Amino acid sequence: MKNEDTRVQFTKKILKDSLLKLLKTKPITRVTIKELCEEAGLNRGTFYLHYNEPNDLLREIEEEFVQEKMSFFNPYMKNDNPDQLAMLFSAILQNHELSLILFGHNGAPQFTERIKKLVRPGILEDWQREFPHYDLADLQFVYDFVFSGAMQLILNWLSGSGNISAEIFAHRLDCLGHYCHLAIKEFRYA
Amino acid sequence: MKNEDTRVQFTKKILKDSLLKLLKTKPITRVTIKELCEEAGLNRGTFYLHYNEPNDLLREIEEEFVQEKMSFFNPYMKNDNPDQLAMLFSAILQNHELSLILFGHNGAPQFTERIKKLVRPGILEDWQREFPHYDLADLQFVYDFVFSGAMQLILNWLSGSGNISAEIFAHRLDCLGHYCHLAIKEFRYA
DNA sequence: TACTTAATGTACACTGTGTTCAATAGGCAG
DNA sequence: CTGCCTATTGAACACAGTGTACATTAAGTA
Numbered sequence: 470m471k472n473e474d475t476r477v478q479f480t481k482k483i484l485k486d487s488l489l490k491l492l493k494t495k496p497i498t499r500v501t502i503k504e505l506c507e508e509a510g511l512n513r514g515t516f517y518l519h520y521n522e523p524n525d526l527l528r529e530i531e532e533e534f535v536q537e538k539m540s541f542f543n544p545y546m547k548n549d550n551p552d553q554l555a556m557l558f559s560a561i562l563q564n565h566e567l568s569l570i571l572f573g574h575n576g577a578p579q580f581t582e583r584i585k586k587l588v589r590p591g592i593l594e595d596w597q598r599e600f601p602h603y604d605l606a607d608l609q610f611v612y613d614f615v616f617s618g619a620m621q622l623i624l625n626w627l628s629g630s631g632n633i634s635a636e637i638f639a640h641r642l643d644c645l646g647h648y649c650h651l652a653i654k655e656f657r658y659a
Numbered sequence: 660m661k662n663e664d665t666r667v668q669f670t671k672k673i674l675k676d677s678l679l680k681l682l683k684t685k686p687i688t689r690v691t692i693k694e695l696c697e698e699a700g701l702n703r704g705t706f707y708l709h710y711n712e713p714n715d716l717l718r719e720i721e722e723e724f725v726q727e728k729m730s731f732f733n734p735y736m737k738n739d740n741p742d743q744l745a746m747l748f749s750a751i752l753q754n755h756e757l758s759l760i761l762f763g764h765n766g767a768p769q770f771t772e773r774i775k776k777l778v779r780p781g782i783l784e785d786w787q788r789e790f791p792h793y794d795l796a797d798l799q800f801v802y803d804f805v806f807s808g809a810m811q812l813i814l815n816w817l818s819g820s821g822n823i824s825a826e827i828f829a830h831r832l833d834c835l836g837h838y839c840h841l842a843i844k845e846f847r848y849a
Numbered sequence: 850t851a852c853t854t855a856a857t858g859t860a861c862a863c864t865g866t867g868t869t870c871a872a873t874a875g876g877c878a879g
Numbered sequence: 880c881t882g883c884c885t886a887t888t889g890a891a892c893a894c895a896g897t898g899t900a901c902a903t904t905a906a907g908t909a
Contacts, residue, residue, distance in 0.1 A: 621807035
């Protein structure tokens with residue numbers, strides 16, 4: 470009972486692979502269970518033994534991605550270190566195809582939203598330590614701005630516009646983040 | 660032939676109203692033509708006389724919104740004036756319900772993407788005049804960052820977090836935009 | 850008022866869904 | 880290696896939504 474049946478592992482694996490293949494050409498909302506199973510060479514009923522919708526499958530893929538890359542997220546959260554950020558982007562770049570789907574539109578906005586919410590509390594905690602003289606509300610305001618912008622730039626970056634290295638890319642995002650904080654002190658002089 | 664038949668106008672209007680009602684509870688991808696027509700009290704065949712998918716209808720709604728509010732977009736594009744920006748946000752706030760749907764997730768990411776692309780060339784032209792010493796690529800980089808962040812903040816703002824006035828909100832976005840430009844000069848020292 | 854055409858009601862074939870159930874095939878433990 | 884266990888299969892089912900066609904009705908327009 471410790472590990473899943475070999476057959477189940479195979480079924481889930483091939484379903485994920487097939488879904489990712491389909492997501493290269495169409496958004497998750499247009500993927501049917503029927504075509505997914507045909508692509509995977511499985512009986513349609515087999516799908517229902519493990520999932521209810523294609524979206525369940527995508528969430529599982531996302532979960533694995535986050536679990537695997539979270540070792541790069543956490544260090545950056547603890548100490549605001551651009552090198553750690555560069556390592557994260559290197560790791561993302563190594564899974565280029567998968568990342569492009571997850572950060573892109575065919576994977577629905579759910580993944581980027583998930584990342585933003587996941588990282589939010591830790592980052593805000595850090596920021597409160599670093600900028601104790603700012604309101605939490607203002608920091609939250611800047612957080613949502615910076616991370617939405619960052620997610621867009623990551624997508625652009627993965628889509629190949631510019632071909633910047635992970636280090637330079639991390640450096641630029643870091644710069645933008647720092648300068649955004651400087652804007653806070655002007656928020657009140659409206 | 661100058662104006663559409665009164666009956667057609669009524670049909671399209673009630674279809675739009677019904678779609679917006681449904682979009683308060685579910686994303687566009689889950690709206691069926693059948694339920695839409697039931698909501699509108701129209702025969703299902705009538706829908707096909709004017710549209711192919713619910714998405715066509717949503718695009719038409721977006722188009723009208725953009726046409727109507729573009730008078731506020733353009734002045735801001737020409738001269739980077741926070742007051743114009745505040746007027747735009749006032750106008751958006753006046754159509755609060757509709758804006759919340761269009762900028763939110765049930766209207767798909769297509770609307771915010773559309774706005775970003777629509778405004779991009781004009782803004783970049785302005786920025787090139789204002790910052791002639793910066794690379795266009797760097798300005799584009801900052802543009803995508805700033806506008807994705809701004810779209811998120813608009814959504815948050817419309818969702819009611821904070822209840823800031825249109826003026827203060829515009830002022831803050833303006834601040835963030837200006838400080839993001841300052842980051843460019845550090846991009847090259849990687 | 851007569852003309853024009855939008856909207857209706859009905860019907861049809863088609864695709865995908867979600868479920869059931871007996872039959873089969875393959876992995877796993879003893 | 881053998882026999883048990885269970886994942887997978889294939890077939891069938893009712894159901895919901897799609898897209899189209901066509902004759903009929905209703906309403907706006909000139």
